[in-house]
Amino acid sequence: MSRSAHERVAIALGHLDTLREHLAAGPLSEQLVFDAVCMRLSAAIEEVSEIDGPLLEKAFGDDWKLIKATRNAIAHGYEFVDSVLIGDTIVTDLATFETGLRRLDSELGG
Numbered sequence: 001m002s003r004s005a006h007e008r009v010a011i012a013l014g015h016l017d018t019l020r021e022h023l024a025a026g027p028l029s030e031q032l033v034f035d036a037v038c039m040r041l042s043a044a045i046e047e048v049s050e051i052d053g054p055l056l057e058k059a060f061g062d063d064w065k066l067i068k069a070t071r072n073a074i075a076h077g078y079e080f081v082d083s084v085l086i087g088d089t090i091v092t093d094l095a096t097f098e099t100g101l102r103r104l105d106s107e108l109g110g
Helices: 005-025 031-048 053-060 063-076 083-092 094-107
Strands: none
Touching: 005 031, 005 094, 031 063, 031 083, 031 094, 053 063, 053 094, 063 083, 063 094, 083 094
């Protein structure tokens, strides 16, 4: 059974909630925290990547390409993922990603 766009957004938001729990458990400089944060960020992006392209473009604009590139960097080059880059992403871009998800959820009737 395929998930609806609304379900995918809810799952992605759940991943972000768990990501924040990992950050609360310790600094990103701890390998276990870093790995857990990367996994949840990648999983959140991957979940919403299955939503129809025009909906994603509307919710995230040109940022969607950068968001997807972040997921690809984590998934395909894990041993080379820069902790500074992930840290900057968490600090500067996570709230914007979540805002886009909530906007998308609202448009989907959530």
